[in-house]
Amino acid sequence: MAESDTELGVESDCVAEEEPPSQLASDLNGATQQLQTPEELVARAIAPIKREFLRPPPSRTTQNNASSDADSKPSQSSLVKDKKSKRQLKRERRQEQKSALNLCPEVSKSGDLSACPYGDKCRYSHDIEAFKAQKPADLEGDCPFLSVDGPCPFGLTCRFLGTHKDGATARNPNALKKTSEINGLNKDVQKLLWKNKVRFTKADAILKSLGLMGPNSKKKKLEAEEKDQIVLNNAHATDTNKSSMKVTGDSVDNAECCLKSIGAENVDEMLCSTDELRPSKKAKSLANEKCCDGEVDDGAMVLDNDSEKSSAQTESVPTADDALAEPDETLKIHPREKKLIDFRGKLYLAPLTTVGNLPFRRVCKVLGADVTCGEMAMCTNLLQGQASEWALLRRHPSEDLFGVQICGAYPDTIARTVELIDKECTVDFIDINMGCPIDIVVNKGAGSCLLTKPMRMKSIIEAASATVETPITVKVRTGYFEGKNRIDSLIADIGYWGARAVTVHGRSRQQRYSKLADWDYIYQCAKKAPDTLQVLGNGDIFSFGDWNKHVSDCPELSSCMIARGALLKPWIFTEIKEQRHWDITSGERLNILRDYVHFGLEHWGSDTKGVEKTRHFLLEWLSYTCRYIPVGLLDVIPQRLNWRPPSYHGRDDLETLMASDSAADWIRISEMLLGKVPDGFTFAPKHKSNAYDRAENG
Structure with a gap:
């Protein structure tokens, strides 16, 4: 069996494959015509589709290729011409926020201009009439938040505004029911994370007991010893520090950068609790790239002064901090x-x-x-x-x-x-x-x-x-x-x-x-x-x-x-x-996509931004579903993941449309569920999941 015939596409973790060759469909159809038996087709990883559904490959190119060929020269010529400074781009973003299409969220929810606490200083528009004049037409269907007690959280900006009960908006923004989703990040915790002030008492106690406080902690100890020429009296503590350094594999040069950035004056104190010190942001930028761009120190715990003054102890004798946070015995039980x-x-x-x-x-x-x-x-x-x-x-x-x-x-x-x-x-x-x-x-x-x-x-x-x-x-x-x-x-x-x-x-x-x-x-x-x-x-x-x-x-x-x-x-x-092969119809598949759109609007929002985000992720998913071959079209059941289908048509027009590997056809399916795409809309799948060719090893 040829190697390229057995290779697969994107697996569970991430990333992409290469694009399929332009002549792939015609080659597969030719092979299908020459090889008579389904067994021979399966041996070459070609989907054994029934002959009555085979058709010549379409001569058209995909939207992605056509648009890239047509727009390649203009885009290259405009790269330098249209280059803008960061300040200019920021100014344009602010102006866009002030446009009539960006209605203030508070005004949108309540329909009251006085609801915005910022008043004239608000970054968004407060012109309700101008917003209504430029707002895109409502989509077909009902607002996804109709089943929720209270008004729609998107108010006037909802693309299903006509289905709101009596056109009502939330006169009291606090009356809006919170989303049923959980695991959102608390704003206060987020601000502490931004400032690097979150305490990780339990994690740091465990790390300390295991000697795993990170690459920088032991480097600081070593540099402090060399810089101030202090010899530790406790030989056992010295051996413990060296053994911990072997695990992290730190360098002396990097430790010197961290020590200078800290500017520690009390070397005795530093030798006792260097694992509780953290370099400044500038020091982090000087650190070795092997530290994963600050991965170790990001979000590091800010300790109290009392914990910084604790004396160094051997691993056999737990410190006070360890006893308070997590005793060593817990590691065993x-x-x-x-x-x-x-x-x-x-x-x-x-x-x-x-x-x-x-x-x-x-x-x-x-x-x-x-x-x-x-x-x-x-x-x-x-x-x-x-x-x-x-x-x-x-x-x-x-x-x-x-x-x-x-x-x-x-x-x-x-x-x-x-x-x-x-x-x-x-x-x-x-x-x-x-x-x-x-x-x-x-x-x-x-x-x-x-x-x-x-x-x-x-x-x-x-x-x-x-x-x-x-x-x-x-x-x-x-x-x-x-x-x-x-x-x-x-x-x-x-x-x-x-x-x-x-x-x-x-x-x-x-x-x-x-x-x-x-x-x-x-x-x-x-x-x-x-x-x-x-x-x-x-x-x-x-x-x-x-x-x-x-x-x-x-x-x-x-x-x-x-x-x-x-x-x-x-x-x-x-x-x-x-325990069955479901010969699912195109209508049933469309209903599944419709459920996805409904869940997406609940998750990303029913305003224009949420609609387009839902469309984007729907298109990403459609770039995978096009590889499915209906059970009723196959000579051999079930389908294998590595089968490459020749060009074929389905049992109805919708099934044929769903089998297309063209982004233009995926967009047509999205328009059935989310209305027309905005002017100038383009889409290219992130993972190129419609490819069947050999993925690069590396």
């Missing part, structure tokens, strides 16, 4: 006291970048998913209080078994993040991503990079699991390099380190999303895992037959994670529970 979570036999929707948003998860819950997990969030961004990153942690009440996935490079960063999440959010488990293959993550020491650093993996899992009672799970790949699998040798240790479950994606980092998942190796890992560690498999599940096979072939496997299969057909959960 922690696995028994941790909350239990059972994945056995449950249908687990994988954390999916971009498309795995809250509305999509709600759709999958309706269709039978048991476990859901939020999109991967970066620890550094969470500790900095970035609202866009915290939005990935939001949860709907229908998600009865819900977890969040985080990604970081260092134990202190992850330990503080899990403590923050445990305090501010309601989650059933926290998943640590140690398998993300994208370069921007790996180059910072996170994701798949951790597979090459088992001691770092140990420190991260131990610190995270000891900090919170919420179960900690881990997602990994088979290894970093192709042909050099290593998770089987670490699987037992992962359980002893404190993880409650581990998901093994059956590909290496170097394979990215290419080639079929190695389920035999996943079985091998499951058999080596201790009884306290649940092992889940991930990769290429696209039918109830795939699910049944993996569960029956390896009884030690707790469950399977479903990723791309849910993107192409979210009703896969229904198929597994009902």
Whole structure:
């Protein structure tokens, strides 16, 4: 079997493939005509579609290619001509806010000009009549907030204003019912995170007891010794400091930068509690890039003066701070006291970048998913209080078994993040991503990079699991390099380190999303895992037959994670529970998209901004669903994920439209649900998921 015929598209974690060649459809149709039997087509990873549905490939090009060819020269010539300064761009944004289309939110909610507390100083427009004159026409359908007690929270800006009861708006803004979604970031906590003033007492106590206070802490001790020529009298304390330095692998040069930036005068005090000092922002900018662009120090705890004055102690004698926050004995009994979570036999929707948003998860819950997990969030961004990153942690009440996935490079960063999440959010488990293959993550020491650093993996899992009672799970790949699998040798240790479950994606980092998942190796890992560690498999599940096979072939496997299969057909959960191949009609598929739009408007808003955001994520999802081939059109059932379909038409016009890999046709589907797109609207899928070609290894 040719290698390119077995390779796949975007898997559960992230990123993209390459675009398919322009002659792919015609080549597949030619191969379909030459090869007579479905078995020969399957052997070449070509979808065996019934002959009566085959058709010549369309001669038109996709919207993306056509627009790029037509606009390439003008855009190149206008790059220099239209270049604007940051000040000018800021001025234009302010002017746009003042335009009639940007009505003040407070005025919009109440319909009263006096409701805005800023009055004439408000950044937004207060001209209601001008806004109504320029507002786009209302969309068909009912306001998604009609079922909510009280008026629509978007008031006059709602694109379904005509369906509001008596056209009423909220005369009292406080009467608006809060959204049913939870895990939003408190504004006061966000401001403290911005100012780097959040205290992580529990995480830092655990890190201190484990000797994992971060790369900079031990460097400060070493530099203080060399600069002031002070010899410690306690030899045991010196040996302890050196052993901790070996774990972090810090350099003397970087320590010198941190020491100078701190400007510590009392060296004796610094030697006793250097792990409680933090460099200024300027010092952080001078730090080595290997610190992951400030990943370790972002959101660091600001300690009281009393804790800074505590004397240095050996690990055998716990300090007062350790006793108050978390005694050392808890590290030994922690696995028994941790909350239990059972994945056995449950249908687990994988954390999916971009498309795995809250509305999509709600759709999958309706269709039978048991476990859901939020999109991967970066620890550094969470500790900095970035609202866009915290939005990935939001949860709907229908998600009865819900977890969040985080990604970081260092134990202190992850330990503080899990403590923050445990305090501010309601989650059933926290998943640590140690398998993300994208370069921007790996180059910072996170994701798949951790597979090459088992001691770092140990420190991260131990610190995270000891900090919170919420179960900690881990997602990994088979290894970093192709042909050099290593998770089987670490699987037992992962359980002893404190993880409650581990998901093994059956590909290496170097394979990215290419080639079929190695389920035999996943079985091998499951058999080596201790009884306290649940092992889940991930990769290429696209039918109830795939699910049944993996569960029956390896009884030690707790469950399977479903990723791309849910993107192409979210009703896969229904198929597994009902043990059937659902020959779903185009109308039923459109109803699923309609539910997604309704959930999206509830999540992102029913004003123009929310409508267009819902449209954007709908188009991203449609770039995956076009790869689904209806059951009634296939000679061989079920469809495999790596099958490349020749050009075909469906059983009706809507089914044909849904099979198109053209962005223009995806936009047409969005217009059925969300009305006409704005003038000048264009779309290019982020992950190019309609591609079938070979993904680059690297």
